[in-house]
Amino acid sequence: MINPPILYSFRRCPYAIRARMAIFYAGIPVEIREVELNNKPEHLLLISPKGTVPVLHLEDKIIDESLDIMRWALAQHDPENWLSFDNEVNLLIKSNDGDFKYFLDRYKYADRYPNYSQEHYRQQAEVFLTELESRLVNANYLCGNSISLADVAIFPFIRQFASVDKEWFQMTSFYSLNNWLQTFLTSALFGSVMKK
DSSP states (O other): OOOSOEEEEOTTOHHHHHHHHHHHHTTOOOEEEEOBTTBOOHHHHHHOTTOOSOEEEOSSOEEOSHHHHHHHHHHHOOTTOTTOSHHHHHHHHHHIIIIIHHHHHHHHTGGGOTTSOHHHHHHHHHHHHHHHHHHHSSSSBTTBSSOOHHHHHHHHHHHHHHHHSHHHHHHSSOHHHHHHHHHHHTSHHHHHHSOO
């Protein structure tokens, strides 16, 4: 009997952060098992052989994709209607999880990808940031004036990008994006999922 559900997680992983945020927002009690990525527990590898986090072990199924975990949680309880704007949300998240994540990894770990400079990777990532900035100039959130799944799904990756060079990021013309990021960084929801 899996009660409460078990969530395999890694505190700083952006995929795990967004899954935890959706679960906490939905008010679903889970047992969080923090995973050491270089020493993954046997049980995790047994239920999800790819060995990535997050993984949610429910009574009747295993969910091992962060977006699927988010959608499952919101299907249980979504008091602020995060699941609205579905098509628009899907396109934004696809851009985040695709090209932006690709260049974010190379920007953050530029020494592992010596084909181009760190600045080159950053400039490529800025294409997506520019799109987000243009959305946030006239609205509080990415799809309007209320929070959506896109905001929570994308926020941990923007946090990771900003933390590579905080001073540079704060000095950019991404004023609205900086404000949006601060809103999430100082939120009770983010604070609650990042407790050690």
